[in-house]
Amino acid sequence: MSQRPYNFAAGPAVLPEDVLRQVAAEMLDWHGSGMSVMEMSHRGKEFISIADTAQRDLRELLRVPDNFRTLFMQGGGLGENAFVPLNLSRGGKVDVVLTGSWSRKSAGEARRYADVHVAADAADSGRIPEHWDLRPDAAYVHVCTNETIDGLEFHELPVVPNDVPLVIDCSSHVLSRPIDWSRVGLAFAGAQKNLGPAGLTLVFVRDDLLGHALDICPAAFNYETVAKADSMFNTPPTFAIYVAGLVFQWLKRFEYQGLKGLAAIEQRNIDKAKLLYGAIDASSLYVNRVHPSCRSRMNVPFFLKDERLNDGFLAEAKAAGLLQLKGHKSVGGMRASIYNAMSMEGVQALVAFLKDFEARHG
Amino acid sequence: MSQRPYNFAAGPAVLPEDVLRQVAAEMLDWHGSGMSVMEMSHRGKEFISIADTAQRDLRELLRVPDNFRTLFMQGGGLGENAFVPLNLSRGGKVDVVLTGSWSRKSAGEARRYADVHVAADAADSGRIPEHWDLRPDAAYVHVCTNETIDGLEFHELPVVPNDVPLVIDCSSHVLSRPIDWSRVGLAFAGAQKNLGPAGLTLVFVRDDLLGHALDICPAAFNYETVAKADSMFNTPPTFAIYVAGLVFQWLKRFEYQGLKGLAAIEQRNIDKAKLLYGAIDASSLYVNRVHPSCRSRMNVPFFLKDERLNDGFLAEAKAAGLLQLKGHKSVGGMRASIYNAMSMEGVQALVAFLKDFEARHG
Incomplete structure (x- = not known):
């Protein structure tokens, strides 16, 4: 068993230890090439084999249909907030459903390029709105x-x-569960939660949505241009693609309760979330304010009912080997991110700590 | 001495072996933090110390004046070809001097946002034009x-x-020599030649040029926004910044002929280039077509006078441990990129191979 502490960072976030060990072992010489992956020309046969394998494994894991292209890009979620309307809006109308900080940021950025309409707003209700205009x-x-x-x-x-395409920002839960592609036109995801190092962004785009970019769209971020060049129009973030590819291979061989691959990781994510929310709901010190119907399996924000205990909670957690539990500065409190690479043992250790801390301070 | 082959790739390119060894050694636990750098929150104290040190070392190496900001961005040179006019053109006039492929690409992209005028064009002359309009x-x-x-x-x-700001794309020779900041308004550089892994772009921008971005500039690439957030508006490419920081430290301690740091690496670059161009000029099989007054110290394209020998040359070079010498597909022939991390021994080995190959085939 690992002796590493448990890292609950929201992203960049914990990666599978097996992947980190392989990255370290291959650092000076990838597969007898004499080069680190960082040193390889992106157009050389070695790196092209790495990128091709990563793309094939990713598509296999997520069962991406043939009419979707997979793009390896740069710029993160905030970059995509601009690139999506630059490529898809045609300068026309964009409807956005607000459910939190990230959808609000997306709406704000799209206003530079399109007529943006808020179709629904969760505001502070803690649940996804039912009626969308x-x-x-x-x-x-x-x-x-x-x-x-x-x-x-x-x-x-x-x-x-009305066949209006759905765009999903799935940055922080991509590859934690399947995607129903029949309902999606475009999906994007920054890598630094479930996939690998920050600096890589995945875009899945349906073929028929290519070719409509505004003239002001930078060529390096024109989806059609990137797709035609197989993500090699610009020098891609090669090392991040390599690490993500190793994460895909780790996922493909992942087993849990008789399941394998994405089904296995999804089941473990369900079980991890159930354990943690159960502990929070059963306590009288901690509270999570999201409606149970739409609680995230990946990011679990919670608050101590006595906020004067916050600093002590974080200090004791760190001493117990539970890292980066502080909530986002915009909402305060705590947040445990329990992405794919967080083990069941990590969540069990967190739950044990929650109970122990409450017993002593609650 | 290293047993690794010599890698002449144009980018991504060879990195100092010491840096790769340190990256491997720290992969699972950076400085006792229990985390890989890839797993760290970009807002945590560990990563902030890494980014601050990298920025301080970079500014010290290049003697960047206080009125310039250093930005760590994503998107590479092709991205900056759009971001520079989006931030600096004010929708007005941009003059460009064409000296090759990259300046042509920059001019093309700037036309999306500004009135672009070619002030001079090297065309196929192999030299930088003297008269600029x-x-x-x-x-x-x-x-x-x-x-x-x-x-x-x-x-x-x-x-x-007329105090018109000069913008320099110095991607492929940044940190190979000093920069005369008194003549520069903005400098940008993709990392994957002299700095570290692909996916990181450095921008140095003079304070007075901030604050004039067009409304259509994506927030993630608005220099003022990025500067105000100290390059943390978007999640930065954290691991690439870490590796670049190690390269900066390697440069700071680099010694050559009684010199240290940037002066030492520049002198070695001068000596490496002199050795290689000297061998090409002395041969009757190889030719470099660039005027001696503006030959690059970093990228040495050359052609075999009998092009039927090209495939044999590349195969024999690889067998001799000399990798990635094939020229860019747009110009053909050969190219030896001899960036900072290429040792004198590497260039000597290449020169010995050039002579040997010519003796057998010339």
């Missing part, structure tokens, strides 16, 4: 399917009427 | 100070009249 002639509808800061997750993707 | 009311003048593909380098920065 959608426009039939919108270029797309944007949702953030897992709000990293607020801890809301879509457990089912919406069906958007 | 500059407009006094241009927002800035753009030059690429080292053309990675064509092998032309500015050995002195131009003095632009």
Whole structure:
């Protein structure tokens, strides 16, 4: 068993220890090439084999249909907040559903390029709104399917009427569960939660949405240009792609309760979340304010009912080997991010600490 | 001495072996933190110390004046080709001097946002034009100070009249020599040649040029926004910053012929280039077509006078442990990139191979 502390950071976040060990072992000489992956030309056969394998494994894990392209890009979620409307809005209408910090940021950025309409707003309700006021002639509808800061997750993707494409920002829960591609036009995800190092962004885009970028879209971020060059129009973030590829391989061989691959990791994520929310709900010191129907399996924000205990909680947690539990500065409190690479033992250790701390201070 | 082959890739490119060894050693636990650098929150004290040290070392090496900001960004050179006019052009006039592939790409991208004028064009002359037709009311003048593909380098920065800011794309020779900041308004550089892994871009921008971005500039690439957030507006490419920081430390302790730091690496670069160009010029099989006054110290394109020998040359070079010598597909022939991390022994080995191959096939 690992002697490393448990790292609950919201991203950049914990990675599988097996992956880190392999990265270290291959650092000076990848597969007899005499080069570190960092030193390889992105157009050489060695790196192309790395990128091709990563893309194939990713598509296999998520069962990406043939009519979707997979792009390896740069710029993160905040970059995509601009690139999506630059590529898809055609300068027309964009509908956004607000469920937290990230969807609000997306809406704000899209206003530079399109007529943005808030179709629904969760405000501080802690739940995803039921009624959406959608426009039939919108270029797309944007949702953030897992709000990293607020801890809301879509457990089912919406069906958007009138064939309006759905754009999902799935940065903080990508590869934690399947995606129903029949309901999606475009999905994007920064890598630094479930995939690998910061600096890599994945985009999955349906073929028919390519080719409509505004003239002011930078060439390096024009999805059609990137797709035609197989993500090699710009020098891609090669090392991050390599690490993500190792994470994909780790996921493919992951086993849990007789399951394998994405089904196995999803089941473990369900079980981890159930354990942690159960402990919070059973306590009289901790509270999570998200409605149970849309609680995130990945990001669990919680508050101590006596906030004067916050600093002591964090100090004791760190001493117990439980790192980076402080909540986002915009909401305060605590947050435990329990991404794919967080083990069941890590969540059990957190739950044991929650109970112990409450017994002593509650 | 290293047993690794010599890697002449144009980028991503060879890194100092000491840096790779340190990255491998720290992969699972950076300085007792219990985390890999890849797993650290960019807002945690550990990563902030890494980023602060990297920035301080970089500024010290290049003697960056206080009125310049250093930004760690994403998007590479092709991204900056859009971000520079989005931030600096004010939708007005941009003058560009064409010296090769990269300056041509920059001009093309700037046309999306500004009135672009070609002030001079090297065409196929192999030398930097002397007469520049500059407009006094241009927002800035753009030059690429080292053309990675064509092998032309500015050995002195131009003095632009009328206080028009000079923008330099110094991607492929940054940190190989000093920069005369008195002549520069903005400098940018992709990391994957002299600095570290692909996916990190450095921008040095003079304070007075901030605050004029077009409304259509994505927030994540608005220099003022990035500067105000100390490059943490978006999640930065944390691991690439860490590796670049180790490269900066390697440069600071680098010694050569009684010199240290940037002066030492510059002198070794001068000596490496002299050795390689000397061997090419002395041969009757190889030719470099760039005028000696503006030959690059970093990228040495050369051609075999009998091109039927190309495939054999590359195969024999690889067998001799000399990797990635194939020229860019747009120009053909060969190219030896001899960045900071390429040792004198590597260039000596290449020169010995050139002579041996010529003796057998010339």
